[in-house]
Amino acid sequence: MAAAAEAVGEEVEAARWAEEEEERKEGLRRRRYGLVEYRALPGYLRDNEYILRHYRCEWPLPQVLLSAFSIHNETLNVWTHLIGFFIFLVLTIYTATKVPNVVDLQSLQHLPDVLRKADLHKIQTELVACLPSLPHLSDLQKMKDELKSSWNSIEVLPSLSRWHLLELVSSCLPHRFTHSNETSLSVLQSMKEDIANLIAPQLIRPIPRWPFFAFLGGAMFCLLASSTCHLLSCHSRRLAYIMLRLDYAGIAALIATSFYPPVYYSFMCYPFFCNLYLSLITMLGVATIAFSLLPVFQNPEFRTIRACLFFGMGASGVIPVIHKLILFWHQPEALHTTGYEVLMGLFYGIGALVYATRVPERWMPGKFDIAGHSHQLFHVLVVAGAYTHYHAGLVYLKWRNLQGC
Template sequence: MGKKGGVELIDNHQRIDGSLTREEGKGKKLWKKVKYQLVEYHSLPAYMKDNEFILGHYRAEWPLKQIFMSIFTLHNETLNVWTHLIGFFLFLTLTIYSAKMIPNVVDLPTLKNFPDVLRKADLHQLREDLLTCIPSLPNMPDLHKLRSDIKTTFPASSDLLPLSNWHIVELLTNCLPERFSHSNHTDVCVLRSMKEDVANIIAPLMIRPITRWPFFAFLGGAMFCLLASAACHLLCCHSKRLSYIMLRLDYAGIAALISTSFYPPVYYSFMCHPFFCNLYLGFITVLGIATILVSLLPVFDQPEYRNIRTGLFLGMGLSGAGPIFHKLILFWHQPEAVHTTGYEILMGTFYGIGSLIYATRIPERWMPGKFDIAGHSHNLFHVLVVAGAYTHYRAGLVYLKWRDIEGC
C-alpha cells in the first residue's frame, strides 16, 4: 500500500507539475502576445515620448527579432521607415546609373555611323576649308595655335587624331555652315549633313570630363541620410541606449545630406575660382561637422528642443544662399546658371516646407489620433526630403553637362 500510494502520489505530483508547466507555457505565449502589442502614448517610457499628438500604435522596448519583423506590419513608424528606405534604393539606383552613363551625361551624339561618315567625308578638303576660313572668324584668340591644332586633327592622311583645343567647337559652329553653303561639291546630301557628321566625330574627342567626386559625394550623403533615418525609425523602440545611438546617427545623416548638397553647386560654379571654391566648401564642411558634434549632446533630442533642431538644420541649408547669389552674379549670362538656380530654389522649397511641417507637427496637432498610422508630419517630412534630394540630383546633371562642355 505504501509503495503503491507512494507511486500514486509521485504520479499525481508529476501530473500536477506537468499541468503547471503547460499552463506556464500558455501563460508565456499569452504574455508575448500582450507584450508585443502596440501601445498608446501614455504607456511609453519617457525617452520615447516625442509627439503627444500621435496617440497610439507605438512599439515599446521590443527585442530586435520582433523589431525587424515589424517592418512588414502596420504601426506609426511603418511609413517613416519605408519612405526613406525606398528613397535609399532610389538613390542607390541613380548612383549606379550615373556611374555607368558618365561621361555620356552630357548627351553627346553617338558614333554609330562613324565608319560611314569617314568614307563619305573628304577630310583633306575639310582640312583645307577649315584653314581657309579661320581668318574670317571674329574674336578667335591665338589663331596660330588653332591652325596648328587643325593640322594635327586633320592631317593629310585619313587618320583622325584627338583634338587639343576647345575653340574648334566654335570653329565648326561658325565656319562650316557658311563655307559649305557656298561650295560646289557634287554630293549635296553629304554637305548638308556635314556639320552634324563632323560634330558626331569631333565632340567626343574634345570633351574632357571634369572630376565627378562632388557629384558622387552628394549621392553618398543622400544615401547615408536616408538609410540612417530608416534604421533609426525602425530600431529606436528597442531600448534607451540604442535609441540614443540611432538618433545621433540620424542627425549625422541630416548634416551629411545638407553639407554634401553644397559640393556640386559650389565646386562646379567656382571651379575656375579656387579661392571661393575652397572658402565655400571649407565653410559648409566645418559647419556640418560642428552640427554633428552639437547633436551628440544628450539634450539635443528632447521634445522641447525640436524647434532648435529644426532651426539649426534649416540654418545650414539657408547658408547656401550666399554661393548661389554669387554664382548668379558671375554667370548671369549663362542659361545653365539660371537653370540650376531654379532647381536649387525648388529643392530649398521642399526642404523648407518639410522643416516647417516637422516643427509645427501638422496635421496631427489639428486632429490628434487621426494620423497615427499615415499622414502625420514626419511622414510628410520624409517624402519632401526625398523630393528635395532628387531635385538636387537633377541640378547636378546640369552642372556636369555645363562644365564638361565649357570647362573653365
C-alpha cells in the same frame, strides 16, 4: 471567528495580489511584443504627443527587425526613406555607367545624315588650317598632326574643351567658307555643334565627377540612416541614442554634400571662391554633426531648434547661388540650375516647417497615427528635394562638359 475572518482576509489579499501580478506580467508581455499607447512609453521614446497609439516599445531585436513588415506608426517612416535609398542607389549606378556617355547624345542622332551631305575631307582640311589661330597652340599641334594622318586617331589632350571646339568651328570655318555656295554654308552651320560634340570626347578628359557622387553618397547615407533609426530606436534607450545621433548626422551630411555640385561646377574656373564655399559648408556641416551629438539635442523641446539649425544650414546656400547668377546671368544653364535649386529649397523648407510644427496631427490628435503625420510628409519632401537636386546636377555636368572653363 476573528481568526477565521483574518484567514479569509489573507486569502482575499493573496488572490488580489496574484491577480495584480498576473496583470502586471501580461502588461509587460504586451509592452514588449505588442503595440502600446503614448502614455505607456518611457521618456526617451516620447517625441510627439499628438500621435497617440500604435507604438513599439522595447521589443527584442528580432521582433524589431521583423516589424519592418508589420503595421505601426513608424512603418511609413521606415519605408519612405528606405525606398528613397534604393532610388538613389539606382541613380548612382546609372550616373556612373551611363551619364558620361549620354551627355548631348540627342544632338548627334542626325550626324550621319549631315556628314553624308558634307565634304568631310574639305572640312578636315579647313579644320587643320584653323588650328594655328587657336589658343593653346602647343597642345593643339599634336591634334593637327593627328588630323593630317587620320580623322579617327585623335589622342587625348588635357587642355581643350568643347567650348574651344565650338569657337573653332563656328568662328573659323564659316569665315573661310564665306565664298562657298549657300548650300555648303548652310550644311556647315548645321553641323558646327555636331562636329564639336563628336570629336570633343576624344580630345578632353571628363570634368571631375566627385562632387556629384559626393552628393549621391550623402543622400544615400541620410536616407538609409533615417530608415534604420526609425526601425531600431524602439529596441532600447542605448540603441535609440545611437540611432538618433546617426540620423542627425545623415541630415547634416545630405545638406552639406548638396552644396558640392553647384559650388564646384559653378566656380571650378574660380578656384578661390570654389575652395572658400566648399570649406565653409564642410565646416558648417561638421559643426552641425558635432552639436547633434550632444545628449540634450535629442530632447523633444529642442525639436524647433533642430529644425531651425538644419534649415539655416540649407539657407546659407543662397549666397553662392546669387554669386553664380551674377557671374553667369547670360548663361541659360545658370538660370536652369537655379530653378531646380529653388524648387529643392522649397521642398526642404516646407519639410522642415511641417516637421517643426507637427502638422497635421496637432489639429486632430490620433487621426494620423498610422499614415499622414508630419514626419512621414517630411520624409517624402526630403526625397523629392534630393531628386530635384539630382536633375540640377545633370545640368551642371552637361554645362561643364560642353563649355569647360
